[in-house]
Amino acid sequence: AIVEVRRGLEVVSVGKAVDGLICTVRTPDGLVDDGAVGEICIEADFLFDGYYRDPATTAERLRDGVYWTRDEGFIIDGELFILGRKDDVIVINGRNIYAHEIETLLLGVEGLKAGRAVAFGMFDQNVGSNVMVIVAETAEPVLDEALQKRMERQVVELVNSVVSVVPADVRLVGTGWLTKTSSGKVSRSENQKKYVREFA
Numbered sequence: 001a002i003v004e005v006r007r008g009l010e011v012v013s014v015g016k017a018v019d020g021l022i023c024t025v026r027t028p029d030g031l032v033d034d035g036a037v038g039e040i041c042i043e044a045d046f047l048f049d050g051y052y053r054d055p056a057t058t059a060e061r062l063r064d065g066v067y068w069t070r071d072e073g074f075i076i077d078g079e080l081f082i083l084g085r086k087d088d089v090i091v092i093n094g095r096n097i098y099a100h101e102i103e104t105l106l107l108g109v110e111g112l113k114a115g116r117a118v119a120f121g122m123f124d125q126n127v128g129s130n131v132m133v134i135v136a137e138t139a140e141p142v143l144d145e146a147l148q149k150r151m152e153r154q155v156v157e158l159v160n161s162v163v164s165v166v167p168a169d170v171r172l173v174g175t176g177w178l179t180k181t182s183s184g185k186v187s188r189s190e191n192q193k194k195y196v197r198e199f200a
Helices: 055-061 099-108 145-163 188-198
Strands: 002-006 009-012 021-027 038-044 066-076 079-085 089-092 095-098 112-124 129-138 169-173
Touching: 002 079, 009 079, 021 066, 055 066, 079 099, 089 099, 089 112, 089 129, 095 099, 099 112, 099 129, 099 145, 112 188, 129 145, 129 188, 145 169
Parallel strands: 129 169
Antiparallel strands: 002 009, 021 038, 038 066, 066 079, 089 095, 112 129
């Protein structure tokens, strides 16, 4: 099944739980109704019993035999829809925006290096809330100032048209600027630290 969760954004079901696995969606207050968003939780007889030599994480994630995955999503008619990682949610004025949504939007911006962009939230004392920051690598190593400004404007307009949020800062950087994890993914947390060191 496919569900439209926001104008222009559809989410595909990952299906129903396999036999022996119970999949639920919960908030700290308990189970949520069909279609309501919360943290995806699983329980099963074959579930692991904790993290190796990490009792603190075990206590946080595994409660009364229920594993809290840190993934957000919802269930409709027994089918699970995953929205994204709780750690990658940008909360702006009480709204949840998933970083990967923004990064996927940027795949369509000509002149940006595909798959080499990060979006994250940062607290802005002047605003009293989080703001969105985007850092994206350009396909060309050097851009003239006019082209760079046009591309930055295009990113701002695209993001605002889909999620109704104007990014506080869009930084276009050269190829190789973004830091990757050991598994080859672009690291949001490390690039946020790098952004603070170099631009904030």
